[in-house]
Amino acid sequence: MGADAAQARLNDLVGRYQLGPRQCAQLAGVLDALAADPRAPTSVRAPERAVDVHIADSLAALDIEVVRGSRQIADLGAGAGFPGVPLAVALPGAQVSLVESQRRKCEFLHRLCATAGMKNVRVVCGRAEEWREGLAANDLAVARALARQPVVLEYAAPLLREGGVLVDWRGRRRPQEERAARAAAQQLGLEPIGVGATVPFRGATDRHLHLYMKVSATPERFPRRPGTARKRPLGGALQMSG
Numbered sequence: 001m002g003a004d005a006a007q008a009r010l011n012d013l014v015g016r017y018q019l020g021p022r023q024c025a026q027l028a029g030v031l032d033a034l035a036a037d038p039r040a041p042t043s044v045r046a047p048e049r050a051v052d053v054h055i056a057d058s059l060a061a062l063d064i065e066v067v068r069g070s071r072q073i074a075d076l077g078a079g080a081g082f083p084g085v086p087l088a089v090a091l092p093g094a095q096v097s098l099v100e101s102q103r104r105k106c107e108f109l110h111r112l113c114a115t116a117g118m119k120n121v122r123v124v125c126g127r128a129e130e131w132r133e134g135l136a137a138n139d140l141a142v143a144r145a146l147a148r149q150p151v152v153l154e155y156a157a158p159l160l161r162e163g164g165v166l167v168d169w170r171g172r173r174r175p176q177e178e179r180a181a182r183a184a185a186q187q188l189g190l191e192p193i194g195v196g197a198t199v200p201f202r203g204a205t206d207r208h209l210h211l212y213m214k215v216s217a218t219p220e221r222f223p224r225r226p227g228t229a230r231k232r233p234l235g236g237a238l239q240m241s242g
Contacts, residue, residue: 006031006047013055017062017090026089027055029116034080037112041105042080052201057169058083060200061142061209062090066165070140074099076128076155077146081112083169084142088121097138099124099131128155129223136161136218144169147230149181153212154229157188158222160214166190172206180235181210187234189216 007028014024031047034040034054044053061067061083071094075084078098088096098113098121100106106125113121124131141156141164149168156166173195182192190212198207223229 003047006051009051010055013051013059017059019090023089023092026116026118027086030055030081030085030089030112033112033115037108039104039108040080040112041102041108052204054080054082055086056200057144057204057207058086059090060198060207061087061167063198064167064196064209064211066211067091067140067167070094070165072138073097073140073142074128074134074138074156074159076141076143076152076159077101078109078123079105079145081109083144085109085112085116085118085121087142088118089116092120094120096121097124097134098122099126099128099134101125101127127226128159129226129229131159134159139164141166142169143167148233149177149210150184150233150235151229153181153184153188153190154222154224154234156212157190157214157218160218162189162214162217164214165193166210166212166214168210168212170208170210173208178210180233183236184234185212187219188222189214189218191215 034045034050035047044050073094073096075098078084078100084096084098098109106123109123135158138159143152146152152168193213194211196209
């Protein structure tokens with residue numbers, strides 16, 4: 001699949017999610033920025049692959065009603081900008097914060113957003129645990145390939161308002177990890193509300209969106225000090241295999 005086919009695939013996605021010409025141009029700009037920047041922090045940069053692996057995979061969350069209605073969104077461990085940047089394109093009325101701790105990735109995100117003409121995105125260059133401005137301020141938190149699920153829950157919970165939702169992109173389901181996540185959720189004021197299988201592009205397998213809602217205030221001891229969630233994860237995650 002070459003550049004023309006990549007554009008055709010992008011047009012399909014734009015039609016599926018009822019996006020406009022400006023949004024199509026912005027998403028094309030995202031693909032162009034990935035392809036042109038050798039310092040992009042992803043191994044998938046060619047438009048013919050990135051349109052599926054990054055754009056389609058990110059936009060799959062638009063099938064969830066609560067995502068479409070969110071106005072304050074935090075992408076945790078934003079990396080190369082997915083899923084946060086495509087969601088910002090699709091939801092121009094939302095403010096999206098790309099939370100990323102590595103400065104090199106933050107610099108790329110600034111370049112990416114400038115190339116794509118993003119006005120509703122800001123880059124928060126710091127750890128999720130240290131983002132004081134974001135505490136209890138977000139309708140939606142999203143994370144893709146960030147960490148084991150109990151760790152992701154601990155990052156997200158303090159940043160969500162009550163009633164807010166975490167959408168966690170994951171691959172093959174791991175029952176032991178999910179049990180640990182449910183145990184962690186009970187300590188964080190979160191409640192699991194569903195797991196949906198998704199096929200964002202042809203040939204995609206073992207992809208799931210895990211949803212958690214914040215049903216009560218997160219205890220004041222969270223967030224713990226930076227790095228603690230990974231070193232001493234809630235729910236016994238260090239004992240999980242795989």
